[in-house]
Amino acid sequence: EAGVTQSPTHLIKTRGQQATLRCSPISGHTSVYWYQQALGLGLQFLLWYDEGEERNRGNFPPRFSGRQFPNYSSELNVNALELEDSALYLCASSRRTANEKLFFGSGTQLSVL
Amino acid sequence: GENVEQHPSTLSVQEGDSAVIKCTYSDSASNYFPWYKQELGKGPQLIIDIRSNVGEKKDQRIAVTLNKTAKHFSLHITETQPEDSAVYFCADPSGGYQKVTFGIGTKLQVIP
Numbered sequence: 001e002a003g004v005t006q007s008p009t010h011l012i013k014t015r016g017q018q019a020t021l022r023c024s025p026i027s028g029h030t031s032v033y034w035y036q037q038a039l040g041l042g043l044q045f046l047l048w049y050d051e052g053e054e055r056n057r058g059n060f061p062p063r064f065s066g067r068q069f070p071n072y073s074s075e076l077n078v079n080a081l082e083l084e085d086s087a088l089y090l091c092a093s094s095r096r097t098a099n100e101k102l103f104f105g106s107g108t109q110l111s112v113l
Numbered sequence: 114g115e116n117v118e119q120h121p122s123t124l125s126v127q128e129g130d131s132a133v134i135k136c137t138y139s140d141s142a143s144n145y146f147p148w149y150k151q152e153l154g155k156g157p158q159l160i161i162d163i164r165s166n167v168g169e170k171k172d173q174r175i176a177v178t179l180n181k182t183a184k185h186f187s188l189h190i191t192e193t194q195p196e197d198s199a200v201y202f203c204a205d206p207s208g209g210y211q212k213v214t215f216g217i218g219t220k221l222q223v224i225p
Binding site: 101 | 149154
């Protein structure tokens, strides 16, 4: 069974640009979560999608947005990039009925120059 | 699930010794307590979890204990090996609407 896959693995952008990060959940998982892991700051909850709807978001500005597609894959968009957006962005998925257990991808390392 | 305190932030042990990492939560309604291990270049992976109806759970060299009165749960690794070196996170998924809150992480170094 394939795990959670994320693309790209690395992304370099300049300040003010937009970044798009992608995530494919484990087959059978309908929930997708996005986390930001900045150096030394642990895992910060960004967004939760389930059945195509945004169910909850963390304390991040509106320029962080995303969506979930009918096949349950997801996209995270970050507009007007700032230097402090540089971080590892992790996607996780879970089953609808056992959504406490998260399965993470390896992340996308976003660098904003 | 709004607040999970984890300590220590770093831990160095000699190979073969034991390591203990502790987390304290604030929501008395919390009932599920997972631990994740993050190796370099990878995402966190669930290694063990416990529900509030039990006080301890073991899986080979790792164990998790729960003290509901004191609102803390701990990860115990015995007979540590170099491959145990990683960052370990506790989590509290009871933050409502699946807002899983993670501890700050503990960087464990096992010295050969």
